[in-house]
Amino acid sequence: MTELSRRGFIGGVGVSALAGLLAACGGPTAGPGGGGAGLRWWDHFGGLQQAHQKWAAAQAKTLGVGIEYTYNEPSKAVEALQLANQSQQLPDIYSNVLGLPLSALVESGWLHAITLSDAAMGRFPEGTFVEGVTMLDGVVYGLPLMSDRQYWACTWYNSEIAESVGFEPPHSYDELRAALRAIADDGQFVPMTLALGDSGRVRDQVDDLAQAAGFPGWQGLRYDTGEYAYDDDAYLGAVELIKEISDSGWLLPGTNSFQVPDARGRWAAGNVGFFIDGPWSPGGVRALNEAHLPKMAVAGELTPEGEDLVITRGAPAPTFFAAGNTSHADAAIELLESFTQDEYQAVLAGAMDQPPINLDAVARADVIEPYAWLVEDFRTRVFRAPQAQVRNVEVNQALAVQAPVAPHLGDIVQGYLGGDVTDLRGELAKLSDTCSQSLDSAVERASAAGASVSRSDWEFPDWQRGTDYAY
Numbered sequence: 298m299t300e301l302s303r304r305g306f307i308g309g310v311g312v313s314a315l316a317g318l319l320a321a322c323g324g325p326t327a328g329p330g331g332g333g334a335g336l337r338w339w340d341h342f343g344g345l346q347q348a349h350q351k352w353a354a355a356q357a358k359t360l361g362v363g364i365e366y367t368y369n370e371p372s373k374a375v376e377a378l379q380l381a382n383q384s385q386q387l388p389d390i391y392s393n394v395l396g397l398p399l400s401a402l403v404e405s406g407w408l409h410a411i412t413l414s415d416a417a418m419g420r421f422p423e424g425t426f427v428e429g430v431t432m433l434d435g436v437v438y439g440l441p442l443m444s445d446r447q448y449w450a451c452t453w454y455n456s457e458i459a460e461s462v463g464f465e466p467p468h469s470y471d472e473l474r475a476a477l478r479a480i481a482d483d484g485q486f487v488p489m490t491l492a493l494g495d496s497g498r499v500r501d502q503v504d505d506l507a508q509a510a511g512f513p514g515w516q517g518l519r520y521d522t523g524e525y526a527y528d529d530d531a532y533l534g535a536v537e538l539i540k541e542i543s544d545s546g547w548l549l550p551g552t553n554s555f556q557v558p559d560a561r562g563r564w565a566a567g568n569v570g571f572f573i574d575g576p577w578s579p580g581g582v583r584a585l586n587e588a589h590l591p592k593m594a595v596a597g598e599l600t601p602e603g604e605d606l607v608i609t610r611g612a613p614a615p616t617f618f619a620a621g622n623t624s625h626a627d628a629a630i631e632l633l634e635s636f637t638q639d640e641y642q643a644v645l646a647g648a649m650d651q652p653p654i655n656l657d658a659v660a661r662a663d664v665i666e667p668y669a670w671l672v673e674d675f676r677t678r679v680f681r682a683p684q685a686q687v688r689n690v691e692v693n694q695a696l697a698v699q700a701p702v703a704p705h706l707g708d709i710v711q712g713y714l715g716g717d718v719t720d721l722r723g724e725l726a727k728l729s730d731t732c733s734q735s736l737d738s739a740v741e742r743a744s745a746a747g748a749s750v751s752r753s754d755w756e757f758p759d760w761q762r763g764t765d766y767a768y
Contacts, residue, residue: 344580439615
């Protein structure tokens with residue numbers, strides 16, 4: 298969360314997109330989670346495949362148990378878990394792509410409690426484990442391994458093209474336009490590509506750009522008032538920037554249909570100037586064309602006028618779960634605990650995917666300089682957001698039944714780029730209304746079921762941009 302369906306909440310997709318998952322699956326079936334004598338580990342982290350294969354082999358020797366590691370493409374990971382659950386083959390540990398509130402997953406039997414040693418707990422930064430996000434009643438159910446201090450619409454560019462054409466790292470919309478125009482006028486290279494065929498990636502990058510532009514919330518929901526406002530000028534400006542880039546002919550042909558691997562692969566080939574991608578881009582590029590790594594440079598994240606960047610993120614979400622019906626619980630938890638070790642944090646840092654929960658590990662890892670710079674930028678630019686489910690854990694009961702909204706932001710942006718949507722602000726206003734109605738309905742259902750929850754739980758009038766929120 299967040300491929301950005303896997304990043305959408307730093308390891309999971311938005312709640313509304315998968316609210317029907319538990320109903321569709323009927324909760325986990327009885328039977329062995331591992332389906333055999335050894336452990337089964339599934340995740341959807343493309344940039345970590347090789348590192349996780351090696352870690353699985355090493356831990357198999359340490360724990361004295363076979364470990365079968367499987368990587369699933371982000372777009373297929375949820376379906377794979379559904380099918381595994383239905384066939385009584387849920388893996389013993391799996392990454393967080395379900396996107397549902399912790400309480401809903403626990404109540405439905407999808408999760409096993411994770412009892413970590415005092416030594417393991419002591420390796421996490423203060424404030425990592427949060428009630429309602431990774432814990433319930435003080436019991437850990439989700440293991441957070443990736444830092445909440447990150448932003449996702451990073452402006453990656455080819456340093457050799459920058460030197461050849463002659464442009465500076467852009468920080469404002471106008472500076473990006475000027476750099477793209479310079480590349481186009483030079484004629485040797487293609488200015489830019491994006492993963493515009495992935496509506497989830499489009500959604501999350503526009504959410505990020507809007508927050509960077511000053512939107513006082515996340516995913517269309519204002520922190521201060523608890524109201525949806527997708528039609529805010531910050532959203533309009535971010536979408537119009539992408540529209541102008543597209544209309545100006547600055548995008549690689551085919552970009553409108555590119556999924557993330559397509560766009561990243563074209564950029565890594567070396568003939569495209571810019572690619573907006575998350576901090577995990579170097580890890581993904583290395584898997585596609587390692588020779589491109591020395592050419593990678595990053596300019597942080599754009600703001601409309603080059604203002605200081607301020608990003609707000611919630612508490613670290615779970616990265617991994619143990620299956621509720623695993624028949625190898627002790628070994629599964631031992632494997633999860635191994636992820637807290639400094640050695641694994643170094644592996645995670647060196648993979649240049651999402652930054653590890655311990656950001657200090659990056660300084661000790663073998664990473665390219667732009668990645669190290671970006672992680673340091675996260676320290677000063679990213680702040681802790683208020684979350685309704687943290688202040689009132691019963692909010693999770695509403696989130697668990699919130700109906701999916703379609704079309705979502707990414708779909709609308711795709712329609713606008715393609716010409717099917719002509720009144721962008723009007724469509725975004727409709728999206729705000731639809732999201733608000735969906736949340737209202739979820740609150741009513743949860744209240745009727747006995748939860749103490751109201752829309753006021755989403756209101757944080759004391760929130761201040763650029764500070765860590767304290768409850």
